[in-house]
Amino acid sequence: MAETQQIDESKNDARAQRKAAKLAKQIQSFAKEHGGAEGQLAYIGQMGTRVVLVGEDGRWGDLVAPTYDIAHSAAEKAGLTLHEDFDGDFAAKVRTGPYEWTRMAGIQIGGPSDK
Numbered sequence: 272m273a274e275t276q277q278i279d280e281s282k283n284d285a286r287a288q289r290k291a292a293k294l295a296k297q298i299q300s301f302a303k304e305h306g307g308a309e310g311q312l313a314y315i316g317q318m319g320t321r322v323v324l325v326g327e328d329g330r331w332g333d334l335v336a337p338t339y340d341i342a343h344s345a346a347e348k349a350g351l352t353l354h355e356d357f358d359g360d361f362a363a364k365v366r367t368g369p370y371e372w373t374r375m376a377g378i379q380i381g382g383p384s385d386k
Contacts, residue, residue, distance in 0.1 A: 287338070287340070287341050287344075288344075290336065290337065290341050290345075291336075291341045291344040291345040291348060292345075292348065293345075294322065294334055294336055294341070294342070294345035294349075295344075295345045295346075295348035295349040296349075297334055298310070298322065298324065298334070298345060298346065298349035298351055299349045299350075301324050301326065301332055302324075302326070302349070302351070304326070305326025305327060305328045305330050306326060306327035306328050307326065307327040308324045308325060308326050308327070308351060309324075309325050309351065309352045309353075309354060309361060309364070310322055310323055310324050310325070310346060310351045310352070310353055310354070311323045311353060311354045311355070311356065311357045311361070312339065312342050312343060312346065312353060313357070314339060315335070318335060319335050319336050319337040319338055319339075319341075319342070320335070320336045320337075320338060320339045320341075320342035320343075321333050321334070321335055321342075322334045322335070322336060322342050322345065322346065323357060324351075325361065325364050325365055327364075328366070329364055329365060329366025330366065331365050331366075
């Protein structure tokens with residue numbers, strides 16, 4: 272019984288490592304495309320942890336990891352500088368375009384609806 276549990280844990284560890292490696296590649300790709308990147312990890316409940324990325328050019332994106340540990344491991348593997356909070360100088364780096372403004376405004380000022 273203990274041997275079966277160890278095998279299951281090994282499989283879970285291997286899956287977590289593969290997921291972290293995949294996320295790290297995506298983070299590195301984003302960073303390369305945007306002249307570098309910084310990030311912040313945000314716990315989003317049972318869904319996992321959101322990895323918010325902000326490029327040096329002000330473009331932003333995000334990824335979702337199934338756990339905080341996987342998100343943190345991916346960020347470390349990618350060499351991502353992490354911020355504790357999404358505020359101040361870090362938040363000021365974000366540049367939004369017309370798409371984001373119309374999505375944030377929604378139907379109040381003629382943006383696209385969610386229907």
